[in-house]
Amino acid sequence: EVQLVESGGGLVKPGGSLRLSCASSGFTFSDAWMSWVRQAPGKGLEWVGRFKSKAAGGTTDYAAPVKGRFTISRDDSRNTLHLQMNSLKTDDTAVYYCTTVTWASAFDYWGQGTLVTVSS
Amino acid sequence: QSVLTQPPSVSAAPGQKVTISCSGSTSNIGNNYVSWYQQFPGTAPKLLIYDNNRRYSGIPDRFSGSKSGTSGTLGITELQTGDEADYYCGTWDSSLSVVVFGGGTKLTVL
Numbered sequence: 001e002v003q004l005v006e007s008g009g010g011l012v013k014p015g016g017s018l019r020l021s022c023a024s025s026g027f028t029f030s031d032a033w034m035s036w037v038r039q040a041p042g043k044g045l046e047w048v049g050r051f052k053s054k055a056a057g058g059t060t061d062y063a064a065p066v067k068g069r070f071t072i073s074r075d076d077s078r079n080t081l082h083l084q085m086n087s088l089k090t091d092d093t094a095v096y097y098c099t100t101v102t103w104a105s106a107f108d109y110w111g112q113g114t115l116v117t118v119s120s
Numbered sequence: 121q122s123v124l125t126q127p128p129s130v131s132a133a134p135g136q137k138v139t140i141s142c143s144g145s146t147s148n149i150g151n152n153y154v155s156w157y158q159q160f161p162g163t164a165p166k167l168l169i170y171d172n173n174r175r176y177s178g179i180p181d182r183f184s185g186s187k188s189g190t191s192g193t194l195g196i197t198e199l200q201t202g203d204e205a206d207y208y209c210g211t212w213d214s215s216l217s218v219v220v221f222g223g224g225t226k227l228t229v230l
Contacts, residue, residue, distance in 0.1 A: 045157070045159075045221045061217060097164055106155040106170035
């Protein structure tokens with residue numbers, strides 16, 4: 001059974017940093033493209049970024065609002081995905097979901113999400 | 121303002137059929153695959169349809185997807201009260217080099 005379990009969310013002040021982690025199991029993590037999707041309270045889905053598998057080049061892509069502030073990394077030896085978030089803004093307040101993503105940008109497996117609140 | 125446009129809400133009676141549209145452009149829907157997601161309050165979204173019209177594992181055939189030009193459509197037949205949820209479309213945008221989602225459609229089964 002595929003499992004994605006996010007951790008690391010919490011309350012942080014504007015300008016602060018936070019690191020989210022996503023522990024995965026039940027599939028070959030190193031072969032998977034991984035992504036983060038967020039959802040602000042009462043709002044729709046917003047893509048944050050993705051990390052392609054090593055076989056597909058191992059590159060990353062980011063949404064414009066987070067580019068330069070957020071960094072996605074992966075540890076294939078530990079089946080773990082990370083999201084380093086710096087220079088956080090109140091607009092970054094959201095539930096952050098870890099997902100697997102196909103080459104055609106379909107998000108097939110989702111974690112339960114972790115809430116990040118950016119507030120003074 | 122979402123890149124993909126969905127109606128904010130749709131409604132229909134139990135047993136009826138409903139369609140949800142997702143309008144984009146040549147840079148996204150027109151040249152990429154569309155996927156559809158169902159989300160109940162307080163839970164993670166679930167993949168329903170991928171690659172325009174392929175049902176994901178375990179999704180009943182009451183759910184269908186199609187694409188024509190720069191628009192995608194999700195169809196749900198034999199509506200049940202348990203289908204009340206928010207539905208989102210998504211795709212890759214080749215010009216922006218990002219994944220884009222629709223704003224979501226709230227389905228009410230009256």
